[in-house]
Each structure stands twice: as structure tokens, then as C-alpha cells.
Amino acid sequence: MAQYDPAVKELEELLESPDIKDVKPEVRQKLERILDMCNKRHDYADEITTPQSDILAYIHEQTTSHPWEQAYTSGKTKWNLESGMISGLVTCQFLKFVISMMQAKQVLEIGMFTGYTALAMAEALPADGEVVTCEISEYLKDMTADFFSRSQHGKKIKTYFAPAEDTLNNLIKDGRSFDVIFIDANKPGYKGYVDIILENGLLAPRGIILADNAYLSGTSYINPRTREDNVMNDFNQHIKNNPQLQQVLLPIRDGILAIRRKSDVEGQAAE
Ligand SMILES: C[S@@+](CC[C@H](N)C(=O)[O-])C[C@H]1O[C@@H](n2cnc3c(N)ncnc32)[C@H](O)[C@@H]1O
Incomplete structure (x- = not known):
């Protein structure tokens, strides 16, 4: 559907x-x-599309059948997590394509949830590659540790349970940079995340940022009724208005905005 x-x-x-x-x-x-x-x-x-691995199918199934509502009403989760937050097969295979085509080694994810896309991306990395993933909800700690332990690629994933902004600042202090950055978390945070990433060298030379939910269920292009409705259009326009960036909105699922530095994409004039 x-x-x-x-x-x-x-x-x-x-x-x-x-x-x-x-x-x-x-x-x-x-x-x-x-x-x-x-x-x-x-x-x-x-x-x-190429089918997903058995473990990714398992994570998808476990996520869909998890009693999220009960976890929220009983106070176990502070946020209303829901199974619909998980990405799908096409997104996973697309992320794997990008990572392998770029021969990426360092990947950053903002918004891990149950680890579905984190593990998909780890599957595409070489043995010495790493996915650093940020997640704010501690409720997901044991669940994702269990999921990742079931895959030989799970060891490539390093999770930070904290607000993404704090993790980004720690990664900057550690002098880290990433070839592929997948943003899939709180939508009002996207603008700030991209600004922090670009201003502090978190995006490696020739790196790519992939921001999920660029359509935000159509609110980006349908007349916005509330400030929340406008949040992803604001972000998309913010990227569009930066003359140093090149972007393409891919109509995959809820829209993925692919962003690179223009200087990494434009060819040089022939001599
Ligand atoms: C859409 S889900 C991520 C889905 C995941 N990438 C996947 O496809 O399976 C968004 C996640 O971001 C997390 N999140 C929301 N705000 C955050 C923040 N400020 N810092 C870190 N994680 C955050 C939520 O708890 C949620 O688990």
C-alpha cells in the first residue's frame, strides 16, 4: 500500500x-x-527490488508486532514510538547501493529506532567499516543489542543513546567524518543537524547526506495548515537556498532528499 x-x-x-x-x-x-x-x-x-536478509525481515516483523502503544501508556517510552517509523525494503536496498557504490567506510545515522536501516547499511560495509547511529530512546537499547547480535554485521554498529545534537558535538570533538549520513529522526531537528554537519567537517570530502521524509506524507507540497506541516518544506527550501549544495529529491517512499557539496558534483571545464 x-x-x-x-x-x-x-x-x-x-x-x-x-x-x-x-x-x-x-x-x-x-x-x-x-x-x-x-x-x-x-x-x-x-x-x-532485491529481497532483504533474513535478519532484516526478522527486525521488520518484530517491530511491526511490538506493543508500542502499551510501552508508551505504561511509561516505558517517553516518546510515542510506533511501528510505522520503520523504513521499508526499497529504502534499505537504496542505502546499501549508495554505500557500496561510494565504497563508503564511515556511515552516520541520526534516528536508529529498531536498527533496521542501521543494520542494512552495516551489511553493505567492508569488515573495517562502521555505522555510528544516534538514538534518543533508551527503551530501544536491549532490543537493538539483541537484533545486532544476531548478525555478523552487527559488530560494525556503534550506538549512542542521547539527543543527536549531543552525539554530533562529541563526534566533532573526536575529529570524525562520514562518507554517508542518513538523517531519519525528529523533523524539526533536520536543519540544525545539516548545519552542524556541514560547518564542522562531519561530512567527508565527496560525502553524501540522505534526509528521509522529504515529502512528510505530502505536507511539504500540500498547502500547510500548521507550523508542523511546514517543517520539512522549510528544511527542503533551506537546502535549496544554499548555493554551495546540490540536491535531488528522490521519490522513494516518503521522499529522500540527497544532498552533496556542489564542488563535489560539478565537473571542471575542459582545458
Ligand atoms: C523514523 S525513526 C528511525 C527509523 C530507522 N532509521 C529505520 O528506518 O528503521 C526515528 C527515530 O529517531 C529517534 N529520535 C527522535 N528524536 C531524536 C533526537 N533528538 N536524537 C536522537 N534520536 C531521535 C526516535 O526515537 C526514533 O526512534
Whole structure:
């Protein structure tokens, strides 16, 4: 199901509403066909994409079936974590593609959740590669340690349980830099994270930043009703307005904004 596409959601709502009874059968059938095409297009990408490893499928399944609501209402989690936060197969395989094509060794993730994308990225790294991942919720500590212990690639992952900004500042003090940086955490934080990254050498020469949820379920391009609605459009515009950056919005799932330094992308004039 194309769950992140607001047009699909609206079409589903329309087809389920009582008003649909008053619509001519041929129009209704056409609308059903349009919805079917949208869903098939989404499912087809999953069908054709290389399957994920068994452990990633296990993490996905465990994440989907976890009682998140109960953990929140009983006070075990401070944030309302939910299974929908996990990425999908196409995103994972795309991240692996980028990492292997770039021959990346150092990867940074902001927003680990249950470790699905962290482990996918570790799978694409050489034995001496490392994924440093930031997560604010301590509730995920034991769960992700268990998941990572089940894979030979888990040893490549170093997790920091703290607000991402604190971890970024510690990484700067340690003089670290990263070839690939995947941002998938609190949306109001994105602008600040990218600024810290670019101003303090956290992005290695020829490195790439991949920011997830660039569409934010369509709120980036549909008339914003609240400040929250505008948060990812603000971020996208912030990147667009920086003349030193080159960016491409990839329509993968909820949108991934790929960002590089223009000087790393533009070719030089021939002599
Ligand atoms: C969308 S989920 C990450 C999903 C994960 N990358 C995946 O695809 O499986 C976002 C995560 O960011 C974490 N997070 C939110 N605010 C944060 C912050 N300020 N610092 C670090 N992590 C944060 C949340 O607790 C949540 O687990």
C-alpha cells in the first residue's frame, strides 16, 4: 500500500465514504482502478527490488508486532514510538547501493529506532567499516543489542543513546567524518543537524547526506495548515537556498532528499 501518498489516502477515503453510492458505477470503477494502479506501482517496486536478509525481515516483523502503544501508556517510552517509523525494503536496498557504490567506510545515522536501516547499511560495509547511529530512546537499547547480535554485521554498529545534537558535538570533538549520513529522526531537528554537519567537517570530502521524509506524507507540497506541516518544506527550501549544495529529491517512499557539496558534483571545464 502506498501509505505515504496523501492522494492514495484521499482516494481510499472517498471510495469508503457513503457518498460513493451516488456516483455512477463506471466512474466508481474507474476510481477503484486508479487506486489499484497506485497500490500496484508501490508493491511492484518491493517485488522487483532485491529481497532483504533474513535478519532484516526478522527486525521488520518484530517491530511491526511490538506493543508500542502499551510501552508508551505504561511509561516505558517517553516518546510515542510506533511501528510505522520503520523504513521499508526499497529504502534499505537504496542505502546499501549508495554505500557500496561510494565504497563508503564511515556511515552516520541520526534516528536508529529498531536498527533496521542501521543494520542494512552495516551489511553493505567492508569488515573495517562502521555505522555510528544516534538514538534518543533508551527503551530501544536491549532490543537493538539483541537484533545486532544476531548478525555478523552487527559488530560494525556503534550506538549512542542521547539527543543527536549531543552525539554530533562529541563526534566533532573526536575529529570524525562520514562518507554517508542518513538523517531519519525528529523533523524539526533536520536543519540544525545539516548545519552542524556541514560547518564542522562531519561530512567527508565527496560525502553524501540522505534526509528521509522529504515529502512528510505530502505536507511539504500540500498547502500547510500548521507550523508542523511546514517543517520539512522549510528544511527542503533551506537546502535549496544554499548555493554551495546540490540536491535531488528522490521519490522513494516518503521522499529522500540527497544532498552533496556542489564542488563535489560539478565537473571542471575542459582545458
Ligand atoms: C523514523 S525513526 C528511525 C527509523 C530507522 N532509521 C529505520 O528506518 O528503521 C526515528 C527515530 O529517531 C529517534 N529520535 C527522535 N528524536 C531524536 C533526537 N533528538 N536524537 C536522537 N534520536 C531521535 C526516535 O526515537 C526514533 O526512534
